[in-house]
Amino acid sequence: MATHHTKMLIIGSGPAGYSAAIYGARAMLEPIVVQGLQPGGQLTITTDVENYPGFRDVVQGPWLMEEMQAQAEHVGTRMMWDTIVDVDLAGGSPFRAVGDSGDEYIADTVVIATGAQAKWLGVPGEQELGGKGVSACATCDGFFFRGKKVVVIGGGNTAVEEALYLTNHSDDVTLIHRRDELRSEKILQERLFASDKITPLWNKTVQRFVAGENGALHHLELVDTVTGETSTLEADGAFVAIGHAPATELFTGKLPMDDGGYLLVEPGTPKTEIPGVFACGDVMDHTYRQAVTAAGTGCMAALDAERFLATLEHAKAEAAE
Numbered sequence: 669m670a671t672h673h674t675k676m677l678i679i680g681s682g683p684a685g686y687s688a689a690i691y692g693a694r695a696m697l698e699p700i701v702v703q704g705l706q707p708g709g710q711l712t713i714t715t716d717v718e719n720y721p722g723f724r725d726v727v728q729g730p731w732l733m734e735e736m737q738a739q740a741e742h743v744g745t746r747m748m749w750d751t752i753v754d755v756d757l758a759g760g761s762p763f764r765a766v767g768d769s770g771d772e773y774i775a776d777t778v779v780i781a782t783g784a785q786a787k788w789l790g791v792p793g794e795q796e797l798g799g800k801g802v803s804a805c806a807t808c809d810g811f812f813f814r815g816k817k818v819v820v821i822g823g824g825n826t827a828v829e830e831a832l833y834l835t836n837h838s839d840d841v842t843l844i845h846r847r848d849e850l851r852s853e854k855i856l857q858e859r860l861f862a863s864d865k866i867t868p869l870w871n872k873t874v875q876r877f878v879a880g881e882n883g884a885l886h887h888l889e890l891v892d893t894v895t896g897e898t899s900t901l902e903a904d905g906a907f908v909a910i911g912h913a914p915a916t917e918l919f920t921g922k923l924p925m926d927d928g929g930y931l932l933v934e935p936g937t938p939k940t941e942i943p944g945v946f947a948c949g950d951v952m953d954h955t956y957r958q959a960v961t962a963a964g965t966g967c968m969a970a971l972d973a974e975r976f977l978a979t980l981e982h983a984k985a986e987a988a989e
């Protein structure tokens with residue numbers, strides 16, 4: 669067990685955490701990144717990434733995250749193979765965090781970049797066909813299904829938005845919902861029902877995703893929630909859109925959150941209500957949820973942390989005079 673002192677503790681190693689680290693290290697803040705159980709974050713569980721700027725050709729998610737980590741280390745970030753299990757933010761800067769390893773982190777600023785996880789149905793074939801037809805992000809993967817038959821599973825705002833987005837790529841979008849009405853906002857429902865490219869399929873749940881001979885998704889096995897009858901539906905792509913869970917349990921009662929558990933920040937900034945504590949990436953953003961937006965807010969968090977430290981130094985110097 670050891671105690672680590674740093675000017676900037678970054679919790680999480682997705683695009684938000686690594687971007688904060690790159691900016692923090694280049695500002696000589698010698699950041700520490702605690703990587704958590706998923707070093708590299710969500711992109712490590714996907715294959716093709718085609719929308720991260722800077723790459724003409726498709727890149728692989730795990731490779732992109734290895735490059736980000738290498739860049740962060742190259743400019744002076746320390747990576748810790750640890751998971752934060754407790755934080756003490758109440759007393760103000762310096763803050764204290766404790767890792768699963770028993771190590772203690774004393775930090776002048778904290779950047780929270782713990783991300784969010786897509787919720788999955790947990791049915792057979794879902795994980796096996798991830799990247800081979802089954803996805804949880806239409807914005808990320810819809811482009812790969814241009815002119816193909818796709819389905820969206822869910823009935824809330826995310827599902828309807830994903831279905832509408834997919835009509836940019838496909839004329840054959842089916843929305844599968846387990847009830848006979850949607851939970852989404854009325855305005856979204858109106859747009860959905862006005863689209864001749866989207867067919868709602870009511871009272872159905874997915875019980876299995878089935879691959880074809882080529883190993884990619886071929887069809888879904890469905891069950892009618894009213895009659896119990898089973899049926900199949902062929903599809904090239906299936907988008908599970910039943911929500912996301914931000915990784916914020918650690919901050920319950922310590923930082924304000926919205927009803928969905930996302931950390932609340934001052935609008936347009938990564939500032940939480942505690943000076944010196946910043947949140948970036950998917951953990952504070954239920955709207956965009958992209959690698960590039962996570963990286964962008966990670967950059968903002970590091971810049972604001974740097975400004976916070978400069979103000980603190982200035983105040984200390986004035987007090988000493």
Ligand SMILES: Cc1cc2nc3c(=O)[nH]c(=O)nc-3n(C[C@H](O)[C@H](O)[C@H](O)COP(=O)(O)OP(=O)(O)OC[C@H]3O[C@@H](n4cnc5c(N)ncnc54)[C@H](O)[C@@H]3O)c2cc1C
Nearest residue numbers: 680681682683684704706709710752783949950957958959
């Ligand atoms: C299958 C899939 C495909 C996607 N494809 C694309 C795409 O093509 N393009 C795109 O732009 N976006 C894509 N996304 C979305 C993108 O991955 C996310 O928007 C992005 O990763 C969010 O970055 P983040 O840094 O906020 O968090 P995450 O990537 O979620 O990383 C969170 C990090 O926090 C760490 N962590 C959590 N709790 C703790 C703790 N207690 N202590 C320490 N560390 C902790 C985790 O280990 C992880 O490293 C995809 C997402 C998925 C799931």
